[in-house]
Amino acid sequence: MSALRLVVFDVDGTLVDSQRDILRAMTAAFGGLGLPAPPRAAVLAIVGLSLDHAIPRLAPDLPARAHADLVRLYREAYAGLRGQGRVEETSPLYPGAREALAELAAAPDVLLGIATGKSRRGLDVLLEAHGLGRAFVTQQVADNHPSKPHPSMLHAALRETGVEVEHAVMVGDTRYDIEMARAAGLRSVGVRWGCHPDADLAGADVHVDSFAELPAAIERFWEVA
Known part of the structure; x- marks a missing residue:
């Protein structure tokens, strides 16, 4: 055998x-704190990491509380995108x-x-x-x-x-x-x-x-x- x-x-x-959804959600998360979105290349470079590791790499100068807020905002934005369209089409x-x-x-x-x-x-x-x-x-x-x-x-x-x-x-x-x-x-x-x-x-x-x-x-x- x-x-x-x-x-x-x-x-x-x-x-x-899922690049489009990831980029849109990250833009929304940073925008929720009044921050400019990271460059596309920077966002794609952290794809694969868990959010609690990815966010500090994108915004190393922000305090831990802001990192936690960005994680939360990203998750909320990503879930919101799921509600706007068919997942099999957006990802x-x-x-x-x-x-x-x-x-x-x-x-x-x-x-x-x-x-x-x-x-x-x-x-x-x-x-x-x-x-x-x-x-x-x-x-x-x-x-x-x-x-x-x-x-x-x-x-x-x-x-x-x-x-x-x-x-x-x-x-x-x-x-x-x-x-x-x-x-x-x-x-x-x-x-x-x-x-x-x-x-x-x-x-x-x-x-x-x-x-x-x-x-x-x-x-x-x-x-x-």
Whole structure:
């Protein structure tokens, strides 16, 4: 019997294109305190971090109370955006994502998981909108773990699934995903369609330009495991 395999996905910038909603919510949060919005590049650079780590990087000169207010305002703004439109339209899956997930999940020894800086509530809304709630047998969110790149999320995913570390892979679009994978002892796939530039993904074991390439790239990991 084949050993169980685990493929863990980041969400924002990897499975879904949520850049527009993230930028709009961050602009609203800073505006709520009468502050100018951070540059687009700065906001995208913190995608992948939990909010309590991301906000201080965007506004290092503000006191902790202001950071807490910005976290609250961001969450309120993001939830408000969810109420204004269809989630599957404002945070669409990247082309080929659904097909790649189905192809990977069709193998009887492959499990799918998630490790995200999103909250439990935010992830639930997103997965429900895309009809993917049952696709991922382990779902690790910011509510229960230190921020990436701490390996806590991946350690928990391995415990929950019983998969050995050498049979697990992390798929992500940011340096934090790649660093988290390395810290947990997992191999990693850097996807080139997300929030961080190629230079930030240099530490990944392999890179892909589209979801169509992903199943074969992961299969090559299994062949040498």
